[in-house]
Amino acid sequence: MNTTTNQTLSVMNRHLHAFMTNQGAAAIADDYDEHAVLHAPDRVYRGVDEIRRFFEAFLGNLPERALEIFRMRTQEAHGEVGYIVWSVGELIPLGTDTFLVKDGKIVQQTYAAYVGAQ
Template sequence: MNVETTVTESVVRNHLQAFLDQKSVAAIVSDYDEDAHFYSEAMIYRGKPEIHGFFENFIAALPARAIERFALRSLQVDGNVAYITWCIGGDIPLGTDTFVVANGKIVSQTFAMYAAPAQ
């Protein structure tokens, strides 16, 4: 593994751990560059303040006990790009994110998930 791949994996794992440890949203967002872009189906979030808002809303909307049921299904890293797939039990059977890391910070991320229809 080259240095760039190692740094990218470290940044992404740190980001995931902040989420899983239920640290503050500020801790989750600390891995982002000030001018980072976060791409979702609903909109593009630009900069840390907008990304912070996304995570506040996302965490508040998660189903009960979602974080403790989170499972990382895959993590692929190539240079400064990392791709993950994840799930939260049957509530969110598939989530996917792609991260681009530069200078030890996330500069770009895509996000998508499939939430099962409410019963």
């Protein structure tokens, strides 16, 4: 594995750790470049402030026990590109993110999730 791939994995792991240990939106947003762009199904979030607000809403809308039943199905990186597939039980049976990491920060991300019947 090359240095760039290792750096991408390191950023992804730090990002996921902040999420999984419930460190909050500010800690999650620390992984992003100040000019980062997050492509989500509802809109495009530009810059760390908008991305932090996205995560505040995302975390605020997670059902109780979501972190307990979160499962990583795929996590890989190739150079500057990282990819994960995850689920939160039947609540979110399929979620996926793609990351572009440069200089230790996420500069681009795509996110999509299928939310099951509530």
